[in-house]
Amino acid sequence: MRRFMKSIGAFAVLAVVAGGISQAVAHHSASMFDFSKKQTLKGKVVEMRWVNPHVTITLNASANPDEAPAEWLMETTSPGNLTRVGGWRRDVIKPGDEIEVTFHPLREADKKQGLLREMKVLSTGEVYPANIRDQEKPGLEYGWRVRSPFRLSRSLTGAIAAAITLAAAPGFAVDQPAPRDTIFARKILMGAIDMNMDEIETMLAPEGKLVLTDAEEHAETISTMLMAFPHLFPPATNQWKEGADRDPATDTFANPALWSNFADFYRRATEASKIAWDASRAKRPDEFRPMIKELRQRCNACHALNLKTE
Numbered sequence: 001m002r003r004f005m006k007s008i009g010a011f012a013v014l015a016v017v018a019g020g021i022s023q024a025v026a027h028h029s030a031s032m033f034d035f036s037k038k039q040t041l042k043g044k045v046v047e048m049r050w051v052n053p054h055v056t057i058t059l060n061a062s063a064n065p066d067e068a069p070a071e072w073l074m075e076t077t078s079p080g081n082l083t084r085v086g087g088w089r090r091d092v093i094k095p096g097d098e099i100e101v102t103f104h105p106l107r108e109a110d111k112k113q114g115l116l117r118e119m120k121v122l123s124t125g126e127v128y129p130a131n132i133r134d135q136e137k138p139g140l141e142y143g144w145r146v147r148s149p150f151r152l153s154r155s156l157t158g159a160i161a162a163a164i165t166l167a168a169a170p171g172f173a174v175d176q177p178a179p180r181d182t183i184f185a186r187k188i189l190m191g192a193i194d195m196n197m198d199e200i201e202t203m204l205a206p207e208g209k210l211v212l213t214d215a216e217e218h219a220e221t222i223s224t225m226l227m228a229f230p231h232l233f234p235p236a237t238n239q240w241k242e243g244a245d246r247d248p249a250t251d252t253f254a255n256p257a258l259w260s261n262f263a264d265f266y267r268r269a270t271e272a273s274k275i276a277w278d279a280s281r282a283k284r285p286d287e288f289r290p291m292i293k294e295l296r297q298r299c300n301a302c303h304a305l306n307l308k309t310e
């Protein structure tokens, strides 16, 4: 349990993004950001793209008083992760709002781009953290908000305890969990898979530092989660509809086609789980590395078929 909690609490940085799920922005592996530097900027929101797998915010700002304002791009984690990190919603900011962002800049200093750590809305003073690890520091209000009416507590254990309490409450007994709860559960699971994959890929990046035992723990966690994942697709959770208004933090983006070829979907999940398992048992870095490459290809291939982009 400890290991699992560590894994899901791990900081999500940006992965080499699965092909076909985000065309809008060229994403960067975490090692391209300079973690030794933290920069703060004030400016006006141009756009927040509240999309999977990663949210981006563009703002108009100048880094110093004698510089003309220009567009800066902030990259961050998924809508689901942000929602759980601390009260983010798709409508927390709109174009024109004044915000302050704290971020790690790209190493290529001429590029106006960064990995977001925190956003403050200046009109209200509200702060939205974008670093999941911050949540483990004492004193920071924890915001693993699933959706009202309940708010889960600090740890996964707390979350489970809350779920049990709710389930045991009179009048809550049901034959089947509500489809939206199942959808949320599988999104959390995928979000956690993504964070673990980010950790591994950060270690494998050109400037990363590979600690094989740590990387293998992440691979094992991914393997376990990928095994569980396809069991969270009862027919009632087939809810994606063309053109519907949906929130990527809570609504499903699973392609309805998935249910018409479930055997293929199930096989893909199982095979990817097996590759992650093998990677977790690799003896040497040169054995581990190609397996993770293969695993990333499996993520991408399954998404190309089964994950809707909008």
Ligand code: HEC
Pocket (backbone or CB within 6 Å): 052, 053, 078, 079, 080, 081, 183, 186, 187, 188, 190, 191, 193, 194, 197, 222, 248, 251, 252, 253, 254, 255, 265, 266, 268, 269, 270, 272, 295, 296, 298, 299, 300, 302, 303, 306, 307
């Ligand atoms: C067997 C198919 C399959 C494999 C393999 C797979 N995914 Fe997914 N993934 C999906 C589906 C389907 C969804 C959409 C779930 C939904 O919205 O209901 C998804 C959603 C996601 C999301 C968005 C989560 C959210 O908050 O909605 C991320 C991020 C993600 N996957 C990352 C990964 C990574 C990283 C890997 C590889 C280690 C991976 N996936 C492997 C099928 C797969």
